[in-house]
Amino acid sequence: MVVVLLGSPGVGKGTQGILISEYLHVSLISTGDLLRNEVREQTDLGKTAKAFMDKGELVSDGLIIEMIKKKIKREDCAGGFILDGFPRTLSQAESLENMFSQDNLQLDAVFLFDVSEEEIVKRLTGRRVCEKCGTVYHVSYNPPLREGICDKCGGSLIRRDDDNEETVRRRIEVYQNSTAPLINFYKKQDKLHTIDGTGKVERIFKKVEDILEGLNGHN
């Protein structure tokens, strides 16, 4: 299955993406994570991308599309994949359609998670991520047992460079301008499923699961 996760930064795409990938046994591709790896490894792509990421702006379509093309050709994506954070512009969505037709793939579903702006700002400014294993915490909604230390691996918890309030607000604005038009794009294809992204993670996932089950029943 091929699934796209849509919604502003902070709506829970990453969290739901992990659950969906475990449920469907397919790879999860997060362009944000791929880019953060490039930044960590100080590659040319990472150096170019970091300046945009720190300001909450999008990295150029050309660079992102190349990165995705390489990734979905890999063997671990042969059985399908989930895209978190891609496509983010109409041009990326159109490139994805071309990749699908070249590789004889088809998009099964797009999940749009809906959360209010104020809630998103609270979620992202309080988010902390384990430097070592990537586990995500929140200073008040989901704090670690020991402040600043990951419960799972003992790694240090850090705040992403782009999770300060000013950059978060800019990221939401960029989402509204560049990514929100994709809602109509996928609605027209009859692929869009809108889900309330507030409340318990398990409850949200249950709604996703019900929709996936329905789709499987049709196939």
Ligand code: AMP
């Ligand atoms: P995320 O982890 O999805 O919030 O992404 C973090 C940052 O990476 C974004 O604010 C962008 O700067 C960059 N980024 C991630 N995915 C894309 C994409 N599909 N197109 C352009 N920039 C992206």
